[in-house]
Amino acid sequence: MRLTKRTTSRTAAVVAVVLVATSAPAGAAPAAAGPPGEPPKTPTAHGYGGAVSTVDPTATAVGLDVLRRGGNAVDAAVAAAAMLGVTEPFSAGIGGGGFLVYYDAGSRRVHTIDGRESAPASMREDSFVDPATGTAYPFQQARVSGLSVGVPGTLLTWHEALRRWGSRPLSAALAPAAEVAERGFPVDATFRQQVADNAAAFAQFDATRKLYLPGGQPPAVGSTLRNRDLADTYRQIARRGIGTFYAGPIGADLVTAVRRPPVAADPAAPWQFPILPGAMTRADLAGYQLRFPAPTRSDYRGYQVYGMSTPSSGGVAVGEALNILERFDLSELTVPEALHHYLEASALAYADRNRYVADGTSRRVLAELLDDRYAAERACRLDPDRAAPKPVPPGDPDGRYGDCATGAAGADGNPGQSTTNLTVADRWGNVVEYTLTIEQTGGNAMVVPGRGFLLNNELTDFSFVQTPGAAPDPNLPAPGKRPRSSMSPTIVLDDGRPFLALGTPGGATIITTVLQILVNRIDLGMTLPEAMAAPRASQRNSTAPQAEPAFVSAYGGALGVFGHPAFTATAELGAATAIEFTGRHGFVASAEPVRRGGGAAGVVRPARR
Numbered sequence: 001m002r003l004t005k006r007t008t009s010r011t012a013a014v015v016a017v018v019l020v021a022t023s024a025p026a027g028a029a030p031a032a033a034g035p036p037g038e039p040p041k042t043p044t045a046h047g048y049g050g051a052v053s054t055v056d057p058t059a060t061a062v063g064l065d066v067l068r069r070g071g072n073a074v075d076a077a078v079a080a081a082a083m084l085g086v087t088e089p090f091s092a093g094i095g096g097g098g099f100l101v102y103y104d105a106g107s108r109r110v111h112t113i114d115g116r117e118s119a120p121a122s123m124r125e126d127s128f129v130d131p132a133t134g135t136a137y138p139f140q141q142a143r144v145s146g147l148s149v150g151v152p153g154t155l156l157t158w159h160e161a162l163r164r165w166g167s168r169p170l171s172a173a174l175a176p177a178a179e180v181a182e183r184g185f186p187v188d189a190t191f192r193q194q195v196a197d198n199a200a201a202f203a204q205f206d207a208t209r210k211l212y213l214p215g216g217q218p219p220a221v222g223s224t225l226r227n228r229d230l231a232d233t234y235r236q237i238a239r240r241g242i243g244t245f246y247a248g249p250i251g252a253d254l255v256t257a258v259r260r261p262p263v264a265a266d267p268a269a270p271w272q273f274p275i276l277p278g279a280m281t282r283a284d285l286a287g288y289q290l291r292f293p294a295p296t297r298s299d300y301r302g303y304q305v306y307g308m309s310t311p312s313s314g315g316v317a318v319g320e321a322l323n324i325l326e327r328f329d330l331s332e333l334t335v336p337e338a339l340h341h342y343l344e345a346s347a348l349a350y351a352d353r354n355r356y357v358a359d360g361t362s363r364r365v366l367a368e369l370l371d372d373r374y375a376a377e378r379a380c381r382l383d384p385d386r387a388a389p390k391p392v393p394p395g396d397p398d399g400r401y402g403d404c405a406t407g408a409a410g411a412d413g414n415p416g417q418s419t420t421n422l423t424v425a426d427r428w429g430n431v432v433e434y435t436l437t438i439e440q441t442g443g444n445a446m447v448v449p450g451r452g453f454l455l456n457n458e459l460t461d462f463s464f465v466q467t468p469g470a471a472p473d474p475n476l477p478a479p480g481k482r483p484r485s486s487m488s489p490t491i492v493l494d495d496g497r498p499f500l501a502l503g504t505p506g507g508a509t510i511i512t513t514v515l516q517i518l519v520n521r522i523d524l525g526m527t528l529p530e531a532m533a534a535p536r537a538s539q540r541n542s543t544a545p546q547a548e549p550a551f552v553s554a555y556g557g558a559l560g561v562f563g564h565p566a567f568t569a570t571a572e573l574g575a576a577t578a579i580e581f582t583g584r585h586g587f588v589a590s591a592e593p594v595r596r597g598g599g600a601a602g603v604v605r606p607a608r609r
């Protein structure tokens with residue numbers, strides 16, 4: 001059943017808050033004004049013939065170009081992702097992994113690719129415990145090391161997506177990106193800032209320093225950044241195939257960098273910790289395999305919401321929260337009341353995610369977490385008038401339903417700000433929703449010498465140790481295991497046809513941002529661009545939920561009345577991309593107007609408006 005949409009007076013109130021949130025902060029350049037030489041950025045595009053939304057205008061432009069030349073959504077998504085490996089190298093690239101969700105218009109089926117990095121065969125449960133102290137390594141020590149590098153799945157994801165559903169070879173998808181890597185692209189303020197934030201780590205490695213710290217400084221905004229090594233790497237892969245990466249010279253160099261981190265002899269200031277080697281082998285790389293899990297599904301107010309299953313917790317957590325929220329008619333509530341429900345449902349789903357969801361969670365438990373009867377059990381913990389004390393305990397997916405049984409409380413997740421997301425739809429109605437990452441912004445800070453790409457630090461998404469006295473942690477490291485992710489590429493169908501596709505970076509906040517955009521769009525009556533721009537909050541079962549400043553000023557007081565703890569102000573949550581299908585082959589492509597410098601949405605044939 002789809003519930004009727006909301007009242008006009010509430011629309012006006014929400015839109016007013018959106019307008020505040022979307023105006024650029026004082027002194028900041030508007031999203032459309034990139035450095036000279038960069039294609040223009042538009043956060044919203046209406047039209048026909050196909051649509052692309054990414055964080056980067058060059059990647060969006062290449063995706064649209066592929067669509068214009070008759071390529072399909074998969075061809076365009078891989079070409080855009082390859083471009084992001086060049087122009088957004090601190091968030092994405094062939095040194096990392098990700099999750100791709102695909103809607104196939106011909107069969108009307110949703111497929112997924114799990115290209116998550118996997119732990120090498122040598123990984124042990126205590127690999128992140130310092131033998132000298134018996135305690136976990138500090139995060140930054142684990143991050144900037146060979147130890148944190150998971151076996152990358154991104155290149156194989158591109159190859160396999162094209163083989164299954166694309167119409168062009170990988171070489172065609174890599175060519176424009178190689179060209180831009182060689183010719184260079186203009187550095188924008190976000191790129192420069194990402195280097196500045198990572199300067200100390202980048203300075204530890206000659207290859208990283210040479211590429212991203214010219215003259216010892218972050219590159220100036222408007223300067224041209226060239227990456228000839230990456231152009232060569234892409235071209236070698238295009239010529240020789242992905243074997244040159246997984247079982248050839250590029251892979252050999254990658255493994256050498258992991259095992260003997262290429263530390264500069266003379267860093268301006270040495271890293272704060274010893275830089276530990278990893279133990280990945282060429283056999284680990286040659287043995288990497290994609291997985292193709294069935295998507296998660298939850299039905300929400302008449303829509304079918306498809307997401308990514310384990311090792312991502314995204315699909316399960318978004319789906320469980322939606323199932324809980326469906327027990328309440330949000331459209332009848334005031335905005336603060338609806339947001340109270342959103343925050344409480346997030347906390348309940350997060351408690352379960354932390355306690356139960358990781359690589360290897362049984363299908364039975366996953367199915368129960370997404371069962372409406374389980375949601376009913378959990379929803380009885382959501383008091384419409386009062387925020388529950390945090391952390392709330394997880395439920396008990398024991399196969400029985402009925403009461404409000406609970407277990408022991410779980411921990412909060414890691415709120416990252418790296419990673420990138422892209423959304424593509426073609427004229428035939430195929431849709432790609434793809435989140436890719438190298439984990440932290442800048443990954444583990446090591447560019448593979450001579451190859452031009454950064455390595456991931458994805459294995460820091462494992463829990464480093466079992467918390468003493470707590471319930472068994474499902475996310476401890478093990479050989480070949482994939483660390484739990486929060487990535488939530490999501491495709492929403494309406495009667496089996498695409499309605500909305502969306503995703504975002506943001507570490508553990510990914511889940512709440514995707515959920516909040518869905519609630520904004522489906523329950524609060526916002527248009528997609530309004531739903532994207534609206535200020536965000538993230539309650540991950542914590543006594544210190546996060547919220548953007550505009551959210552705190554708009555709703556902090558009203559939510560305090562429900563007993564929500566004070567929000568920790570966070571400049572930005574996420575950097576989403578989305579596409580809505582308007583019927584009669586129309587699209588609304590939507591990117592961030594302001595966050596992370598603004599994104600780039602485009603359509604093949606703009607509508608006359």
Ligand code: GLU
Nearest residue numbers: 416418419485486506507
């Ligand atoms: N590594 C994180 C995850 O898989 C994503 C990092 C981020 O978005 O900041 O959930």
